[in-house]
Amino acid sequence: xxxxxxxxxxxxxxxxxxxxxxxxxxxxxxxxxxxxxxxxxxxxxxxxxxxxxxxxxxxxxxxxxxxxxxxxxxxxxxxxxxxxxxxxxxxxxxxxxxxxxxxxxxxxxxxxxxxxxxxxxxxxxxxxxxxxxxxxxx
Numbered sequence: 344x345x346x347x348x349x350x351x352x353x354x355x356x357x358x359x360x361x362x363x364x365x366x367x368x369x370x371x372x373x374x375x376x377x378x379x380x381x382x383x384x385x386x387x388x389x390x391x392x393x394x395x396x397x398x399x400x401x402x403x404x405x406x407x408x409x410x411x412x413x414x415x416x417x418x419x420x421x422x423x424x425x426x427x428x429x430x431x432x433x434x435x436x437x438x439x440x441x442x443x444x445x446x447x448x449x450x451x452x453x454x455x456x457x458x459x460x461x462x463x464x465x466x467x468x469x470x471x472x473x474x475x476x477x478x479x480x481x
Contacts, residue, residue, distance in 0.1 A: 345395055353388050357381045369465040379414050379461040393418050396459075397425030406454040407431045409476065411442060411468045414461030422459065435472050442471035450479040 354360050359381035365373045383389055396418070405426050408419040412434045423432035433448040450456060456476045460469050 345391055350392065353385070354382055357385060367464050369467065371464055373464075377462050383414075383417055383461075389417060390421050393421035394425050397422035400426060400457060403457075404455055405430055405457045407433060407450055407456045407481070408459055409433050409435065409450070409456055409472060410459040410461075411472055412436045415459045418459045418461055422457070435475060442468065442475065444475055450476060450481045452480040454479075454481040456481045 354377070359378050361376045361378060362374065363376070365376040367373055367376070400422070406429075408423050408426070408430060409432075410416070410419050416432075416434050419432040419434065423430040433444070433450075435442045436445050437443070438445065444450070458469060458472050458476065460472075463469055
């Protein structure tokens with residue numbers, strides 16, 4: 344099991360945690376920024392971390408794990424592997440400024456869906472994904 348200290352150490356060592364002045368895409372200013380792409384370079388660590396997250400949802404009968412591209416793609420795949428062979432991992436993409444479900448991905452009415460994201464500031468991308476899920480009555 345990965346502990347909090349190990350997670351923080353790996354994020355710092357990878358350069359994922361950056362210090363300075365940043366204007367985030369949300370418009371919010373911050374003295375730190377987490378560039379998750381830096382930590383995604385370490386597949387074994389990410390696999391272990393996302394596996395631990397996935398285990399927290401065992402027994403919830405999840406059908407689909409979804410998150411916005413790009414950051415949530417790896418997370419959703421690893422978590423789906425932990426939850427079982429028939430748990431699907433799909434993603435949304437932004438098209439013309441709007442979050443959409445593309446590539447013939449489907450969410451069926453009544454499916455249990457878990458929404459994941461690698462990092463969030465305001466939660467707007469996650470809310471857009473949730474709206475897509477709700478529009479499919481899942």
